[in-house]
Each structure stands twice: as C-alpha cells, then as structure tokens.
Amino acid sequence: MLGEMHDVLHEFPDLKDKINELHDNDAEFAKLMDTHDQLDDKIRGLEEHEQPVSDFHMEDLKKQRALLKDQIYDILRGLS
Template sequence: MLGEHHDLLHEFPEFRDQIHALKVSNGHFARLFDEYHQLDRQIRRIEQQVEIVPDEEAETLKKRRLQLKDELYRMLRQAAA
C-alpha cells in the first residue's frame, strides 16, 4: 500500500523483545534487518515519487523486501520458541 509503514516493529509488534535481542546478539539478523529497512525506505521514496525508477525495478525491490521479511519472521519465531 502506498505510504504504509512496513518496518518490523509495525509488522510484528508481538516480537518487539526478540527483535531487539537478535539485533544485538545475531550479526546475520542485524544485517538482514538493516537491509530490510533500507529497502523499505527506498520503496517508500519510490511510492511517494521522490525517487523515480522503472516499474520492474520497483517490483524487484518489493520482492526482495518480502523475502527478507519472511526470513526475519522465521528467525523471530525460532527465537521466541
């Protein structure tokens, strides 16, 4: 959706503690977290037409964001278990 916040704390508020713990203790999670948020910011800029890119590139960025979100969610569920 246009202009929606997709940061992980909005997406997964129930994992707030796990997000913090993994960012501090797991380098892989921290790198994926940072990449996810950089992509999210870039996609919002594209949606707000601050940054112009071809539609195919925007779709590729959105797919990558979704892949990262899935992987981060899997890691959060494992940490919560």
Template sequence: MLGENHLLSNEFPDYSELIQSLKSSDSEFSAKARRYHELDHKIRGLEVNKVPTTDEHFSALKLERAELKDKIYHTLKAHTG
C-alpha cells in the first residue's frame, strides 16, 4: 500500500516495550532502528509525493529496509527467548 507507515511499533506490536527499551540501552539496536526509520520516511516520501526516482533506487531503499527489519526482528527474538 502506498504511503503505508512501517514504524517498528506497527510492524512488531508485541515487542513495543522491548523496542523502546533496546533503543535506550543498546546503541547498535538504536542505530539500526534509526536507520530503519530514516529509510521508511524516505520511501513513504517518495511514494506519497510521487517524487521521480529510478526503480533501481527505490528497490534498493526497500531492500535495505527489509534487511534491517529482519535484523531487528532477530534481535528482538534473541531478547525474548
């Protein structure tokens, strides 16, 4: 869906508290979360504002966001057993 918000708390609602905790206590997790947010913001901006970009650039942004989401998920799972 165009312009859909992929906030980590929306993507992983069961982990909202853990996400906030790790953002405060784990600098590596915090950096990943920050980059994920930057990518999501950029992707949504391109979609909603219909900013011209190449398919390759747009796909690369979405791929990086998906890879970060996967890494973030694995970190969350590791902290919950």
C-alpha cells in the first residue's frame, strides 16, 4: 500500500519495549534502526508525493529496507 508506515516500531509493535531498550543501549542497533526508519521515510515521501523515480530505484530502496528489517529482527530474536 502506498504511503504505509514501515518504521521499526510499526513493524514489531509487540517488541516495543525491547526495541526501545536496544535503541537506547546498543549503538549498532540504534544505527540500524535509524537507517531503516530514514529509508522508510524516503520511500514513503516518494510514494506520497508521487515523485518521479524509476521502478528499479524504488525496488532497490525497498530491498534495502527489507534487508535492514531482517537484520533488526535477527537482533531482536537474539540471533546476532
């Protein structure tokens, strides 16, 4: 869906406390989360304002966001 929020807290609402704790106490996690959320803001901005961007570029941005989300989820599950 266009313009749908995919920031980390919206993606994993049941892990909010753990996310906030890690963000405050783990610099690497905070950097991943901030990068993910900035990328999500960029994607949403392009979608909502119908900015001209190639399909390839948009898909690349979404793939980057998905990879970051996977890394974040692995940390939240204790796999990293």
